[in-house]
Amino acid sequence: MDRLWQALAEHPGQRTIVFCCSRRHAVFARDWLRAKGVSSAAVFSGEGGDSYGRSLEQLREGKLETLCVVDMFNEGLDVPAVDRVVMLRPTESKVVFLQQLGRGLRASVGKTRLLVIEFVGNHRIFAQRMLHLLSLSGDTASWSDLRKWLGGAEPVLPAGCLLDVELDAIDVLKQFLPTGATASVEAYRGMRDELGRRPMPAELIARGYNPGTISRSAGSWFEFVAEEGDLDELEQQVVASLKDWLKTVETTSLNKSYKMVVLRALLDQSAFFESVELPQFAKQCRRYMLEHPILQRDLLQGNHAVDHHNASDEEWTAWWIQWPIDRWLDEQNGQRWFTRKGDRFGLSIECAEELRPDLEAMTEELVDGRLARYIQSKRLKEVSINELSFTGKVSHTSGRPILFVPTETQQPGRPVGPTDVQLPDGSVWTFKFVKVACNVAHPVGQSKNQLPDLLRRWFGKDAGLPGTDFHVRFDMEDGSWRVEPVEASVVSEESPETQETAAQGFGAMLQPSIANSAKFTTHVPVYDLVAAAGTFGEEGIPEEIGWVEVAGHKLKPGMFAARVVGESMQPRIPSGSVCLFRPCPTGSRQGRLVLVQLNTHADPEDGGRYTVKRYHSTKRAADDSWEHQSIELQPLNPEYPPIEVDEHVASDLRVLGEFLEVLDASL
Template identity: 30%
Template sequence: MKDVQLITRQLGKHILEHIETATSINILTSFIMKSGVRYLHKALKEAAERGVEIKICTGDYLFITQPEALDLLLSIDDTIEIRLWKSNGTSFHPKAYLFEGDEKECLFVGSSNLSKSALMNGVEWNIAVSNEKEVFKEAMNQFTNTFYASQTVPLNRETLKLYQQRYEQFHRKTPNLAQTWTKAEELDLMLPSENEYVPNSEIIHDSKASYNGVIKPRFAQLEALEELNKTLEEDYHKALVVMATGLGKTYLAGFFAQNFDRILFIAHREEILQQAKKSFQIIMPDRTFSIFNGNVKENNGDAIFASIYTLSMKKHLETFDSKEFDLIIIDEFHHAAANSYQRVLDYFDPRFLLGITATPDRNDNKDVYAICDGNVAFRMDFLEAISRKWLSPFKYFGVYDENDYSQITWLGNRYDEEELLQIQLRDDHAERILQVWIDKKQTRTIGFCSSIRQADFLSNYFNRKGYKTVSLHTKQIGVGRKAAIDQLEKGELDVIFTVDLFNEGVDIPAVDTLLFVRPTESLTVFTQQIGRGLRLHEGKQHCVIIDLIGNYRNADIKMSLFDTKPSKKKGKIEPVVPELCEINLDIQAINLLEEMMKKKQPRKEYLASAYFSLKQELGRRPSYLELHLKGAVESVQYRQEFSSYFGFLERIDELTPFEKDVFNRYKPWIEETEKTGMAKSYKMVVLLAMLQKGKSDWYKPVTPTEVAPYFYQYLTETEYRKRIDFSDKASKKLWEYDEKGVSKLIATMPMTKWSGSSKGLLSFDNGILKLEFDIDSEDEEALFDMTKEVCEYRLHYHFERKAKNI
């Protein structure tokens, strides 16, 4: 094939040829029709069975993509990764097909969406570009950025159901469009296109606080490094460090990395990679350093700084040996529960894994403690750091926002942008923001907005009133990020209005005012943005935080972020902040927050809503452990409210009729397994040992001697478990396996104690532990599955809780 070729018909034949020899396939198309999926179905299935890495991204713009097409796409192979771009009414119109092979790459880009007519007989123009490595590399980089953009969601059975509902609702309102597509399914509407997602690749280098010419650990880094070195001495292999933004997590990682020869540093943003490389070079000038991302594939340095999106691709991942790295560092570790990170973590086997983050908790449906085996080596939040004078104090002004957010559609993780803009893009609202800002501001402000259009609107409004501001975002071409930051630091700009550019990876210590003019949709993001203003800086006495508070979701919850001593008065907003800090709330804002707390969604409905959100994310019913690890609320609330997880599932009709019958027949046992007290893990370890015998034998009587080998192995094979539950006087002497000693421990503690507290469900007589109820043979498998699910959850929760308290 020529290097550049115009294809005006039968693009599909070219695509089928490339699918046959590709090692990776990446498809980005505005719309997908079932005819197009049928056309490629066999070829994609065969490619997936060969182990080819396949990613497909499409959009919901005008709801032209057919649900039946997505359903057919999902059925091809479970290994195909599919994501749906949520256009929110904004044009989404790319069409690109990218193929990598052993010897060449090829990119097709043009007018053809994924329908049979577009691929075969329609009037289409497409360009094929091959043997142009730089062009292909840039295309792959842009595809990856789009594929993993925050506007996309994974396609699974649950998100497909939601799309189907919205598709049907949309076409009921616009039946003519539906008829057009019913009559002429193969035609692609050529709708006005815009350049909707243009990642700004300009790298911003952080203005690091001076180390006075001597690069040594300081402040929190000293304590954190001491704790990390202890984990090495105690033969741990994983650890998590939780440090507030501004305390020097990257430098800490660099100091710790001096203990290792070959290092892999992973992040999800270019800014973080470049800054980390620069920091490591300062600390270890005698080492070599490499970048591994969409544009550069250097892999020979002592330390490699890799983009997760590039590294997680099978082709790139397998260029490294699984044991190649002594140390793997994952920055912004709260992202590590994502599939791309899990793929990398499952592949590598380093001597040590270090996660660093400022926001590890479950505010955004993720829990990362388990990835580091519950070993939190060091923790310091921004409130404690302020108390130690390592971060700037703040003066928080909660300003009442008169807008009514209760009628705006909630899309699961954000408000509908068009509906939100109707109340945001008003001159009277902008004037209110301007006056509040003038009254409370200091010298340099970052304004956090909820959309590009709001940022542009406010910037224009402020400029018309005589202030110097810019709107900075991914589509901005008039001013670069570095130039804008330089102007802000020099006092040449009053405000930078942005959306999410400064959440992670970029710090501007001179910023002394933060302006929040967006609903708080994510507490994790809100915490990250607060951190943008807390860096110490010469002449900066404190950071002013101006926050518009309306009746939006999480408005009342976010107050807890500033509170060192939560009030015992239910329904009262009385935060206690560190010395030198202030909380100032409008009376109307206080009244609103307290009213929201009183009227909060009933707990049972709230728990059900969180459950169904996770089910959509996973595409299936989550296990109890998954609900704990990825759910939006603390899992213990399900037991508190419903006595057991399966009691909750029964209540919301998520059990099959047979599962309901089994649950109700053995309800006392399920609830006992959920509720039995556990100062140590021993009861659940005994139960897990019983479950190892299989579905038809797990409930049969056992002796301490039978359980002893598994019990001992479980509690000693993983370091953090040994440290937590096998370190008292009674168990320390058993670190060298002693069958009689372990058996005696089991008999004395879990078996005797559990039988005594189980209300007759268990007995332990004559050295035999026995379940004192009958199990019908047809119920064996379902009860086994329920029991195991609860057991595995309780063990994980126990060790995680203990690890946090070390």
């Protein structure tokens, strides 16, 4: 409070509103100010405060200097002469902050400015305040906008507004510029303000954001939600006692949708904590999948042991038990979560009765999110099946959104060079297609590149930023190309080139188990990821799926094998090759071929999280050491662009291993 008194003395005002945390806080602030000789009142809903009407009238007449208020004055207060606002309560809500700020922004005779005194300390909220102010023009500002403004760019503000920050404050703000899954996190917070509750993963996906980037950064979805303060007391108890179950639902591998369909069917039947009769339950799961326009494709594709349309109930039930039911009966995250006794199948979780509704709701939240990701990925693949249709992924270069498109080899018949394309509004633009991208587009007859503006108009200011996954679709209709934004989608959890399991991708090379004496003597482990040359591969934590024999090499612990798909490292690494890697040695990585993971980035060709590239970095001195200025992951195939990683996310790049040789290029 001494700091408040000092600030009030240094920045005088005639009529002041002090926003407080609670009724008790408002009464305390009023009494403290009165003791200092400042005429004050405490106004809030309920008992214990001063008269609302009389206090407001006295403030208007100048008989009262200060009102100490709680949330009831966030909106609805009409005293234009208020010329000073003090924020003694923290809030991350953009809506609440602007409402409080707005109490002092009304014009009044003789009033030339509004003075805002805020006590947020050295906290990320300080940076968020600047974001809110940069949004006053109507468009929601991004962290990229704040970074540019701190670097000297002119902000877009309403007429007559000026935003000025002292040099010391600029240094503080730069400390709070976030890295990592920024776009998704800020989308979460913005939707929370909009909805008045925490958004679900499926809702983020529907708006083009990938909640997976949030989960990887925080450890899990609900760990992030807890950090945001968005779990109630019972939900916190669920996370504390059943964290491993929630983690299993969030991370269990999905080559098909079957395992999530099992959980969804249990939830739909209100049988989450009850056992079900498998024959009847299998029929319900079958009906659910066949009636779903997207999920039914998992059953209609070939290579199944049964004919899903014509199989008898008994045949289909036996198949369903053999696949998702038996998979759920396996141990996951150190525990068996389901049990089967004869024909009865059910969850085997000890959960206090009072926590069951919350556990069920939180499980449903994760299941719906995973199904949404899976369904969207299937839709995206579908639009690429037609030889006269293809999708382009919105990515970025130097902060500007561009489109990455399939190569001519991958998508025969797609345009090359300048091509006239009709937009959904009927206008015709010229898109310039090069080998793997389209980075220039403009209305016919003009020359200025307007592609970044178009993509931001379709997808918002976050178009192409890490953590987003927006696409556009090009279609040939009646001899003319058309383009439109694709419904928000996310990276598939399957390998982009095959729907085989990771183990099937290694063919006869893979041995499920070997003698301990052979480990790292004649064999190395194989991890459950598809390292991609040209694409970051499947997301998630690599899991050992078997061992492969390596001849002619002195093996050491830490070496491993992974399959590499894509064409960007040809001819050195043919697509589909099984490759040998070793832990990256200490010292410089410059020029080495490395397998890297970067959760806040995506390779333009397919948008996953692992890639094999040549490593090149630029460094600069920082105090007594050095820091990365930029990292470039370079392909060997000149038809592919490098992946540029700037200093803001370089710390999130993880080098998993150094490429040694191709073990088998025939796969």
